[in-house]
Amino acid sequence: MSKTSRKKSSKTPSASPTVKKKALKTRASVQTKSARTQRTTASKSSATISKTASHGAASKQLNSSKSAAAAKATLTEGQKAPAFRLPRDGGSVATLSEYAGQKLVLFFYPRADTPGCTREAIDFTRLAQDFKAAGTAVLGISADSLKAQEKFRDKHSLGVPLISDEAHEMLEAYGAWGEKSMYGKSFLGILRTTVLVGSDGKVARIWRNVRVDGHADQVLEAARSL
Known part of the structure; x- marks a missing residue:
């Protein structure tokens, strides 16, 4: 086997652009859902306290x-x-x-x-x-x-x-x-x-x-x- 062939075979195959794009999209989606859940929970908690405490x-x-x-x-x-x-x-x-x-x-x-x-x-x-x-x-x-x-x-x-x-x-x-x-x-x-x-x-x-x-x-x- 030639030196050139050995160098090529020793390199770790990199992910294709399509796979990388899907991974980034999935990560962004998870982060967005997490942020949305936190905002909703905080909003509900605040509204409950405000409504109960105020008694209109x-x-x-x-x-x-x-x-x-x-x-x-x-x-x-x-x-x-x-x-x-x-x-x-x-x-x-x-x-x-x-x-x-x-x-x-x-x-x-x-x-x-x-x-x-x-x-x-x-x-x-x-x-x-x-x-x-x-x-x-x-x-x-x-x-x-x-x-x-x-x-x-x-x-x-x-x-x-x-x-x-x-x-x-x-x-x-x-x-x-x-x-x-x-x-x-x-x-x-x-x-x-x-x-x-x-x-x-x-x-x-x-x-x-x-x-x-x-x-x-x-x-x-x-x-x-x-």
């Missing part, structure tokens, strides 16, 4: 001592119930004065048509006639818009008036607006709270950090005992 119009980022101070619950049993005048479903206005001389239940819920809030509103609706027999009116309050409240009412055939407090004035006055925490972030939002006002216009009972199951029945018993 019912919450905002806690970023000042002034906001934290405004959220502190100052209402106590025995105090005169704070006056309010806010829009309610149906287009009318709800005021504290129209319930003068009778007992009144105010249940504050975080967001219309969410699971816990729906069960709570349905329970108060179920007991509406019993509350009436006990001389007690019932109102539901959240920061949802009037349109959202009416949609909530119609979807679940709710039989209690729903008040819209988008400016959080009544929520703060009754101590139902405060600091919450989720996914390591602090924010201001609606604290599930119920207030029972006596026929004398004073706060008779306050339930904070309410657990929905059986709550409406407990409030009914308290109203009957006044």
Whole structure:
């Protein structure tokens, strides 16, 4: 065998241009899919945290001592119930004065048509006639818009008036607006709270950090005992 032949046979065959092109294409495709998956995962995670923490119009980022101070619950049993005048479903206005001389239940819920809030509103609706027999009116309050409240009412055939407090004035006055925490972030939002006002216009009972199951029945018993 000649020297020229030995040199040619000792060289490692190189990949053809076609094979190289396919390999590069495959590698680029894998990298693109990986990057797309990472972006999608990050986007979904961010959206979930944002949606849950914000509670729509019912919450905002806690970023000042002034906001934290405004959220502190100052209402106590025995105090005169704070006056309010806010829009309610149906287009009318709800005021504290129209319930003068009778007992009144105010249940504050975080967001219309969410699971816990729906069960709570349905329970108060179920007991509406019993509350009436006990001389007690019932109102539901959240920061949802009037349109959202009416949609909530119609979807679940709710039989209690729903008040819209988008400016959080009544929520703060009754101590139902405060600091919450989720996914390591602090924010201001609606604290599930119920207030029972006596026929004398004073706060008779306050339930904070309410657990929905059986709550409406407990409030009914308290109203009957006044």
